[in-house]
Amino acid sequence: MIQSPRFPPLLTGEVVSRHTDPFDKAVSRAIAGVDSGTIFYSEAPDALRAALVLAPETPLEEAILAVYVAQVGLAESLGALAPPEVPVHFQWPDRIKVNGAVCGSVRFAANVSDPDAHPDWLVIGIDVPFIPASGEPGENPNQTCLYEEGCVDITPIALLESWSKHTLLWLTYFMDSGFERVHNEWRPRCDTLGKMIDYPRPGLFVGLDEKGRMLLREGVMTETLSLIKFAEHL
Template identity: 85%
Template sequence: MNQSPQFPPLFSGEAVRNHMDPFDKAVSRAIAGVDSGTIFYSEAVNTLRAALVLAPETSLEEAIQAVYVAQIGLAESLGALAPPEVPVHFQWPDRIKVNGAVCGSVRFAADVSDPRAHPNWLVIGIDVPFMLLSDEPGENPNQTCLHEEGCVDITPMALLESWSKHTLLWLTYFMDSGFERVHNEWRPRCDTLGKMIDRPKPGVFVGLDEKGRMMLRQGVMTETVSLIEFAEHL
């Protein structure tokens, strides 16, 4: 019998059946009024799928910056549990990369879409594959899993526990001192910064502004793209 993961103070966990999506469960429970800090998670052994419910006290434009917090929490968790030579990076807006290949993602949803509106809830989910469904390693060189990258000693529940602790720590920093500290931690882990990108649209990824929006340069023009545009519409 699996031992239930241990969560830090202010967070609690609820397992969902393997055929259920923890993100969908989190959204439905958030709509019903579940406590902020509840993490819904799958107990599957081949992947970590979990979703955290938050009840922001700010506008959506500020609250959505917590997505970066969740990414940092995941990177720090992998940094603590994985072999030291395994690099973890981000690809804006929602990809996690291990050893240069995509190895997971984040997703998010809120009950409002207007940046100035105050959401009742924000759900941030993570999905990290431990094993690939394909029998052919290297079949897609841009996709990987933790086991292929030498992280065979990490279990989904251990990563979940670590993610919850690191994410809570960075949420505290975020709430205490705003986005700047989060931005400073996130920036060096983004491997497309300063480079020409195709997604979400072609341009040079200049960086993030003070509100966490992507600054994308196209010729002499620079436009901003918000994470809000990538929130899941319910």
């Protein structure tokens, strides 16, 4: 029997069936009016799949910055549980990387898409594979999973517990003092920062502005790209 995860104060958990996507469940329950701070999660042993429902009190442009909070929370939880030589990085806008290869992603959705509108809810989901989805280990050098990176002593439930604690801590920092502290923690973990990239479009990834938007330089022009563009539209 799988032990139920322990969540920090202000957060509660609700398990979903093996055949249900926690993100989809979180969105449907958010639409129905579930409490903010509810985490929907799967008990599947091959991956951590979970989604957190938030009820922001700010416009979407500011609320969407919680996606960075969830990424920092995941990086810190992996840092606490994984062997010390296992580096965790981000690839904007939504990829998690372990030892230089993609190892999971974040998803996010809200009930509005206008940056100035106040969302009723924001759902942020994470998906981190523990074992290869298919094929032989190492078959795709750009994709990895936690067990291939030496994290054999971590379980999805343990990572879920840790992610919930670290994410709540960083949500508190974010709400108390704004984006700067989150940005300072996120920036050194982004391994494409300062480099030429092809996705989401070609250019030099200069950094993030104070609103968390990507600054992408192509020639003499610099444009901004918001995470809002990558939210799942319902």
